[in-house]
Amino acid sequence: xxxxxxxxxxxxxxxxxxxxxxxxxxxxxxxxxxxxxxxxxxxxxxxxxxxxxxxxxxxxxxxxxxxxxxxxxxxxxxxxxxxxxxxxxxxxxxxxxxxxxxxxxxxxxxxxxxxxxxxxxxxxxxxxxxxxxxxxxxxxxxxxxxxxxxxxxxxxxxxxxxxxxxxxxxxxxxxxxxxxxxxxxxxxxxxxxxxxxxxxxxxxxxxxxxxxxxxxxxxxxxxxxxxxxxxxxxxxxxxxxxxxxxxxxxxxxxxxxxxxxxxxxxxxxxxxxxxxxxxxxxxxxxxxxxxxxxxxxxxxxxxxxxxxxxxxxxxxxxxxxxxxxxxxxxxxxxxxxxxxxxxxxxxxxxxxxxxxxxxxxxxxxxxxxxxxxxxxxx
Amino acid sequence: xxxxxxxxxxxxxxxxxxxxxxxxxxxxxxxxxxxxxxxxxxxxxxxxxxxxxxxxxxxxxxxxxxxxxxxxxxxxxxxxxxxxxxxxxxxxxxxxxxxxxxxxxxxxxxxxxxxxxxxxxxxxxxxxxxxxxxxxxxxxxxxxxxxxxxxxxxxxxxxxxxxxxxxxxxxxxxxxxxxxxxxxxxxxxxxxxxxxxxxxxxxxxxxxxxxxxxxxxxxxxxxxxxxxxxxxxxxxxxxxxxxxxxxxxxxxxxxxxxxxxxxxxxxxxxxxxxxxxxxxxxxxxxxxxxxxxxxxxxxxxxxxxxxxxxxxxxxxxxxxxxxxxxxxxxxxxxxxxxxxxxxxxxxxxxxxxxxxxxxxxxxxxxxxxxxxxxxxxxxxxxxxxxxxxxxxxxxxx
Numbered sequence: 001x002x003x004x005x006x007x008x009x010x011x012x013x014x015x016x017x018x019x020x021x022x023x024x025x026x027x028x029x030x031x032x033x034x035x036x037x038x039x040x041x042x043x044x045x046x047x048x049x050x051x052x053x054x055x056x057x058x059x060x061x062x063x064x065x066x067x068x069x070x071x072x073x074x075x076x077x078x079x080x081x082x083x084x085x086x087x088x089x090x091x092x093x094x095x096x097x098x099x100x101x102x103x104x105x106x107x108x109x110x111x112x113x114x115x116x117x118x119x120x121x122x123x124x125x126x127x128x129x130x131x132x133x134x135x136x137x138x139x140x141x142x143x144x145x146x147x148x149x150x151x152x153x154x155x156x157x158x159x160x161x162x163x164x165x166x167x168x169x170x171x172x173x174x175x176x177x178x179x180x181x182x183x184x185x186x187x188x189x190x191x192x193x194x195x196x197x198x199x200x201x202x203x204x205x206x207x208x209x210x211x212x213x214x215x216x217x218x219x220x221x222x223x224x225x226x227x228x229x230x231x232x233x234x235x236x237x238x239x240x241x242x243x244x245x246x247x248x249x250x251x252x253x254x255x256x257x258x259x260x261x262x263x264x265x266x267x268x269x270x271x272x273x274x275x276x277x278x279x280x281x282x283x284x285x286x287x288x289x290x291x292x293x294x295x296x297x298x299x300x301x302x303x304x305x306x307x308x309x310x311x312x313x314x315x316x317x318x319x320x321x322x323x324x325x326x327x328x329x330x331x332x333x334x335x336x337x338x339x340x341x342x343x344x345x346x347x348x349x350x351x352x353x354x355x356x357x358x359x360x361x362x363x364x365x366x367x368x369x370x371x372x373x374x375x376x377x378x
Numbered sequence: 379x380x381x382x383x384x385x386x387x388x389x390x391x392x393x394x395x396x397x398x399x400x401x402x403x404x405x406x407x408x409x410x411x412x413x414x415x416x417x418x419x420x421x422x423x424x425x426x427x428x429x430x431x432x433x434x435x436x437x438x439x440x441x442x443x444x445x446x447x448x449x450x451x452x453x454x455x456x457x458x459x460x461x462x463x464x465x466x467x468x469x470x471x472x473x474x475x476x477x478x479x480x481x482x483x484x485x486x487x488x489x490x491x492x493x494x495x496x497x498x499x500x501x502x503x504x505x506x507x508x509x510x511x512x513x514x515x516x517x518x519x520x521x522x523x524x525x526x527x528x529x530x531x532x533x534x535x536x537x538x539x540x541x542x543x544x545x546x547x548x549x550x551x552x553x554x555x556x557x558x559x560x561x562x563x564x565x566x567x568x569x570x571x572x573x574x575x576x577x578x579x580x581x582x583x584x585x586x587x588x589x590x591x592x593x594x595x596x597x598x599x600x601x602x603x604x605x606x607x608x609x610x611x612x613x614x615x616x617x618x619x620x621x622x623x624x625x626x627x628x629x630x631x632x633x634x635x636x637x638x639x640x641x642x643x644x645x646x647x648x649x650x651x652x653x654x655x656x657x658x659x660x661x662x663x664x665x666x667x668x669x670x671x672x673x674x675x676x677x678x679x680x681x682x683x684x685x686x687x688x689x690x691x692x693x694x695x696x697x698x699x700x701x702x703x704x705x706x707x708x709x710x711x712x713x714x715x716x717x718x719x720x721x722x723x724x725x726x727x728x729x730x731x732x733x734x735x736x737x738x739x740x741x742x743x744x745x746x747x748x749x750x751x752x753x754x755x756x757x758x759x760x761x762x763x764x765x766x767x768x769x770x771x772x773x774x775x
Contacts (some may be wrong), residue, residue, distance in 0.1 A: 001387075001451060002380045003680040009379070068379050250771055265774040270767035271760070277771060278696050285676040286669060292379040300381075307669045314666075359665030360658065366668045367646055367655055 003288070005072070012069055016076035019049065024080040026337045032083045032195045033340055039083040039195075043118065052090050053114035055229075060098060061111035067229060071236050071291035075284070078240025081344040083195040085118040088156040091233030093119025095226040096165050100176050102215035109163060109178055120161035120181070121230070122152035122201055130227050130352055132218065137168040137203050139177060145210045146170075146177060148203040154351060158199035159186040165214075166203060173217035177208045193343035198351075225294070228305035231358070232290040234348045235305075235312035239284050241345040242312075242319040246276050248338050249323040252330070263326075272322040276315075283308070283315035306361035313355035316345040383451060390448065391455045394434060398463065401428055408732035412469045414581075414592045415735070416503040416542025422469050425733075426500030429467050435498060436467075436474070443482060443490075444498045450686055454679065461636040465733040472541060473497045473504035477550045480622040484567070484610040493548065493569055507537040507551035507570070507596060508619070515761050517552075518561045518616065522598060524553035524568060526605065526612070531555075531568060533576075533601040539755070543594035544579045546572055550622075551598075556613050565615030569607040576601035586744050623756065631678035634701025634752070638671035638708060640738065644728040645712050654715065663711040670704035695770060699762040702752030709746040716742060 005013065023045055031037035046052060055070040056062020063069075070090060077086055090113070097109045097119070113119065125136050137150035148168055158164060161181045168177060183206055186199040216222050250273060253264035263269055290308035293301035320342050324331040331338050349355070383391070403425050410419040418426065429435040430444035438453045439445025448456065460467065468474040474497075481494040496502035513520035522535025533553060543549060549570050556564030572579065576599040581591035610618045645664070654660045674697065681694045712727070713720050720742050728739045737748060753759045767773045 001383050001454070001679070002683070003676050004683060005379065250773070254773060262774045264767075267760075267764065270771075270773050271763045273771055273773060274696075274699070274763040274766045277766065278700050281677060281696060282669075282673040282700070285673045285680075288379060289381075289672065289676055292381055295379075296381055298381050304672075306665075307672060310665065311669055311673065356658070356662055359663075359669070360661040361665070362668050363661040363665035364655070366642055366664070367649060369646070 003285075003292075005068075009068060009072060013072045013076065016051075016073050017079070019045075020076055020080045020082070024082055026080075026340070029081050029083070029195065029340055030337065033343075035194070042082060043084040043086065044116065046084055046086055047116040050114075052086065052094075052116070055090065056094060056098070056110055056114055060106045061114045063114075066295035067232065067291045068288065068295050070229075071232060071288060074233050074236040075240040075243075075287070078237035078344065078348075079244045081193075081195060081241055081244070081341055083197075085120075085157045085161060085197070087233055087237060088121060088161065089113055089117075089119045091229045092121035092123075092156065092226065093161070093163065093165050095229045096121055096123075096167075096176055096218070096223075097178065097214060099222040099225050100214035100216045100218060105178070105211075105214055112163075118157065118160070118162045119178075120155050120157040120164045121167070121226070122155045122158060122164055122203075123167040124152070124154040124352060130230070132167070132174060132223055132227075135167050135169045135174055137166055139168040139170045139175065139208075139213075142207055146208045146213060148177065148179070148206045148208065150203055152201040152203065154189075155186075155199050155201055156351065157197045158184070158201050159188040159197055164201070166201075167218055168203075174219065176214040176218050178212045178214065179203075179206060179208055183208075191347060193347035195340075196344060196347050198347075224302060228290065228294050228301050230352060231305040231309040232287060232294065234351055235283065235290065235308035236287045238312035238316050238345045238348040239280065239287050241341045241348070242276075242280050242283070242315050245319050245323045245338055245341040245345065246280060248341070249273075249276075249326050249331075253326055269326055272326060276319050276322050279311075279315040279318045283311040286311040303362055303365040306358040306365075309353065310355040310358035310362065312345075313349035313358075316342075316349045317355075320346060383455065387449070387451045387455055390452045391459060394456055394459055397432060397434060398459065398465070401432070402463075402465065402733070405732050411736055414542040414545045415472060416470050416505050416544075416546040418469045418500055418503060423500040426468050426498075430499045434467075436478075439482070439498075443478075443494065450683060454682075457632055457636065461639055463733070464640065464731040464738075466735065468500065469735065470497075470500070470503045470542065470546075472506050473546075476506055476622050477504040480550065480567070480618060481569075481609060483621055484618050488606075489569070489609065497548075502547045503542070503545060505540050505543040505546035505549045505594075506622070507540050507543070507549045509539045510536060511538050515758055517619070518565070520552060520554060520565070522551065522553045523557065524555050524566060524603070526555065529605050531603045531605060531608070533568065533570065533598040533603055535598050537596040537598075538593075540579075540594045540596045541592050543572065543596050544581045544591070548572065549577075549596065550609065552615050552619055555615070559613065562616045564613055565619065566612055567609040567615045567618040568603055569609055570598070570601065570603050571607075574601050574603065585747050585750070586740075630756070631674055631681075631697035631701050634697075634705055635671060635674045635678060637705055637738070638667060638674065638701075641705070641708050641712070642668055642671060644739075645708075647728075648712075648716070660715055663707075663715075667704070667708045667711070670700075670708070674701050674704065695762065695766045698752075698756065699759055699766070702749070703759060705752055706746070706749040709742065709749045713742045713746050 053062035054065045058064035094113045139146045164179045166177045185202040189198045191198050256263050287308045290304040293304040407421045433446035435444035437445045437448035437456050478494050478497045510520050524531040524533045551568050551570045555566040578597040580595045584590045726739050727742045
């Protein structure tokens, strides 16, 4: 057992931080948020660094590292609130296709990601959480292919991905179809995080070739890995964004003087700062716990992913409230960068289930442990 | 990052479990219960001694001090197995966790033989004399005086909150030996046997009840203490004190983590029995406790690993704060979830655990009350937040 990064992981973290500070400074994040830049080149930069293929197996053409390496990059991307399609492509699209696709489908779509193909995953129901039991989209046979009907909500990058993996109910089972992005009618949601692409997809009448239905159904056996990675990815994105907001406010209260002293010397602010710090450390620890559990296929992986997601939401809640409050009037302005990071942290906390849903998942998992049942009977 | 243990650590675990199965005293022997944190009933003394002799008491220690030079991971699984079985290795926890390690760190060979070994073997009980009526959070302001006079010290003053003092054979007492030096510079640490003339111990009831007497006032009136009882160098008591508290804080998170895990099983059983698993409010807080328990273990273990490699771990300072507040919140939720049902003060929160202090299975109300010891003793949560803000976050003083 070991909860520290190894040398290679430390190097990756430092490289990611250095590259992203240069490629995607806050000024660029602001330009994207204000619609003056689309950061279209960022994805190509990430592809040239081989990061999209980090957690993709070597047999699918990837780097063959683990979910831990992917998590490290995701936290750093959250720290700069990148506007690239990295999150959905690597933690939602690729894992689902890898879990359900045939060798040929994996080569085509997962291997494609390594070379720069972007993807999205349409699985959420209209309330947001991972909706495997009751997909909002259905598919019926049509000639040699399939015809889809229904709508999918809250699809990250659904408006711009090259390919969208759509989870749909069929007669017998829940299946996934890889639909070319160009065939999907997508309306981008005007989200409170302006640089996050979230879309509602209208799939009525969309036809898909037979070879684009993934080989294996989306079921208890195949959906675990994609679910856990998707949740962990969102969680670490939020952790990175929280860390950035936290650093901004700490730097500010060290400098800002009132009553002749830095306001950071006041206990009322110190104690808020520590509460933010503790919440972020908790969320980060649980985030990497989830990534490690996924990497090792540990039996606690799904619970760990729910813990990560809920803890990131908790951290975001505290950081959001305290950082604006501690900045005071300056924190209330558009010109201050703080809100850019808070927007990403809150948006990612709300997607695929918030703190309440995931805490309930954790509670149910703990309650199902056999030692509890034994104790209750004795 | 890795979650699984290597084979040699698992072998260590199997060896310990087998030893526990063969050597844990039978339940019927455990009827006599300790009355304070320095009262070890005869059966528990024998149990502690058998752990010492077999090298399972403090596995990280060398064999002559009750261990087997175990690795960090081995020490961790040792704690894990004890937690799983709700077994404590000593009913005098401050002696095992703080006083003995301080003597082993700062003591002479003679002091280790004379004090540390009997304490570890459960033959001598010990208490920790730190706080005074006017030295709580501001510990360096303590006033109990010890004047060196040839081969002995003369001690005068008062300690308070001294847990278990009335049942302790010796008190590791922090005293002022140089009244002219700066606050932190004039302190020393003395091992003061409680049977010396002039030592008066007065136990008093805690918030839990008038008969729950663990805390003591301890008065020293012209107590003559041999100079040989000085632990560490003269006037270097502050180093001993921070070292002692360091020992305490390095492992305190493990106790909170252990209690949180135990809480999850105990209250999990209540939820199962009452069908509360359909109540979203209960699932919400209960899931949160499970997250706190897991996060505490992750942060604590990482910190411990760094500390053992000689790296100052900034996370260390948040563990006590986080662990104590997480426990407090868990007990409050348990109490409120049971509602009126918790009103009967005599109903225990869980079945009695023969190998642990009875406090761990006391009523939910009492457990909630006791949780405030965690957020007050050993540096209040407010002091902890100041320390983290200034030393970790580098905010101005």
